[in-house]
Amino acid sequence: MTAIRLRINGAEVAEDVPARLSLADFLRERRNLTGTHLGCEHGVCGACTILVDGEPARSCLMLAVACDEREIETIEGFAGDRVMDVLRRNFHRHHALQCGYCTPAMLITARDLILRRRAGSEREIRDGLAGNICRCTGYTNIVTAIAAAVGEIGEGGA
Amino acid sequence: MKPPAVDYIRPQSLAEAIELLARRSDEARVLAGGQSLTAMMNLRIASPGLLIDIARLPELAVASEDGAAVTLGACITHAAIEDGRVPDPSCGLMPRVAATLSHRAVRNRGTLGGSLALSDPAAEWPVVLTALDAEIVVRGPNGRRSLKCAGFTTGIFETRLNGDEIIESVRIPKLSGDARWGYLKLCRKAGEFANALAVAIIDAGGEDRRVVIGAANGAPLVLEETSRVLAGSTDNGMREAVTADLDRAADRHLDDYQRNLLTVAAMRAVQQALQ
Numbered sequence: 001m002t003a004i005r006l007r008i009n010g011a012e013v014a015e016d017v018p019a020r021l022s023l024a025d026f027l028r029e030r031r032n033l034t035g036t037h038l039g040c041e042h043g044v045c046g047a048c049t050i051l052v053d054g055e056p057a058r059s060c061l062m063l064a065v066a067c068d069e070r071e072i073e074t075i076e077g078f079a080g081d082r083v084m085d086v087l088r089r090n091f092h093r094h095h096a097l098q099c100g101y102c103t104p105a106m107l108i109t110a111r112d113l114i115l116r117r118r119a120g121s122e123r124e125i126r127d128g129l130a131g132n133i134c135r136c137t138g139y140t141n142i143v144t145a146i147a148a149a150v151g152e153i154g155e156g157g158a
Numbered sequence: 159m160k161p162p163a164v165d166y167i168r169p170q171s172l173a174e175a176i177e178l179l180a181r182r183s184d185e186a187r188v189l190a191g192g193q194s195l196t197a198m199m200n201l202r203i204a205s206p207g208l209l210i211d212i213a214r215l216p217e218l219a220v221a222s223e224d225g226a227a228v229t230l231g232a233c234i235t236h237a238a239i240e241d242g243r244v245p246d247p248s249c250g251l252m253p254r255v256a257a258t259l260s261h262r263a264v265r266n267r268g269t270l271g272g273s274l275a276l277s278d279p280a281a282e283w284p285v286v287l288t289a290l291d292a293e294i295v296v297r298g299p300n301g302r303r304s305l306k307c308a309g310f311t312t313g314i315f316e317t318r319l320n321g322d323e324i325i326e327s328v329r330i331p332k333l334s335g336d337a338r339w340g341y342l343k344l345c346r347k348a349g350e351f352a353n354a355l356a357v358a359i360i361d362a363g364g365e366d367r368r369v370v371i372g373a374a375n376g377a378p379l380v381l382e383e384t385s386r387v388l389a390g391s392t393d394n395g396m397r398e399a400v401t402a403d404l405d406r407a408a409d410r411h412l413d414d415y416q417r418n419l420l421t422v423a424a425m426r427a428v429q430q431a432l433q
Contacts, residue, residue, distance in 0.1 A: 018163070019164050020161045042201055055265050056266060062192065066189070068168070109263070113262075127348040
């Protein structure tokens with residue numbers, strides 16, 4: 001076991017973890033943050049995408065032990081985030097989810113695309129979402145919702 | 159699946175990492191971005207006894223440049239190259255390549271050195287850095303040595319890196335301001351591994367010409383004949399040159415479909431560079 005100390009959604013956390021424990025399992029099993037979903041567990045489906053030091057990352061491809069002193073944000077941690085608020089509203093309005101399994105990571109990925117200004121066209125949005133699989137195949141409404149969010153944010157400024 | 163039990167150490171310097179690796183090189187693996195190694199551990203394809211985490215060693219995150227070249231530390235991420243957060247020796251080629259490499263969530267963690275050390279036959283950096291005539295600086299218990307990127311990868315997931323060595327940096331000669339390049343990655347979905355990969359570079363007023371292909375059942379393949387004829391050639395002449403180059407690589411056992419994809423990729427990359 002190794003002692004780690006990190007920030008999760010703004011709160012200091014200190015725990016002892018075995019080296020083999022993935023960040024995803026640490027968040028779900030130890031911290032009860034079950035909004036982070038696991039699909040493939042080898043970096044292909046994107047369902048476990050979270051933010052590490054502000055940047056999207058696959059939490060199934062990171063070991064918790066390697067996150068000592070890092071800053072983690074999960075879908076539970078975006079209260080009051082303007083871009084995330086607009087995205088959530090538009091996902092709701094445009095029915096951008098069916099079973100909802102891919103949704104937390106879709107939102108986190110979409111937020112990053114918008115903040116990096118990589119969601120300017122349908123093509124760009126689709127390329128940016130290529131690493132997040134929706135097994136309900138509901139991409140059309142997801143893309144529509146993100147484009148609508150971009151429009152809304154564009155009007156008022158990000 | 160879940161990764162098997164493993165020990166983990168995060169050394170505070172590259173010297174310490176090399177010392178650890180030398181002591182346990184039979185069972186240790188160096189962990190950089192972990193975007194392939196962790197996946198392989200989850201799939202139980204890899205089960206190292208010890209992970210030596212070098213991802214945050216400051217000396218591997220350094221980028222520097224002089225008049226002739228840019229040197230990038232091994233742990234610089236694909237996203238840093240994509241975003242232009244490090245100097246670009248390649249007139250835009252490397253940022254363009256980085257943007258096509260897997261997905262942003264992977265690019266944020268995956269590293270230049272990790273990609274070279276693994277040398278997946280379909281990976282972008284071994285091919286592109288061969289075309290750019292880069293040198294890989296590696297460090298082991300006996301000090302540093304420098305290896306040409308061309309020849310560094312010796313086969314499928316095989317390199318000339320010794321078990322007790324760590325890639326420290328990559329030195330990439332600068333292209334001149336009027337250099338031209340073409341890059342083509344054929345895959346069915348953005349961010350997938352390539353089914354065929356090609357880079358063409360024309361520099362020094364046309365004197366310096368290199369066409370390299372990847373995803374060709376082995377190490378990056380330099381198309382010598384194609385590089386020789388590309389400037390003044392017709393499409394047919396070019397196709398014949400690529401065919402001749404692929405014929406010479408009979409040991410790759412490329413099937414007709416792969417040969418066709420690689421030919422299309424090489425020709426389009428050359429056409430891009432000539433435009």
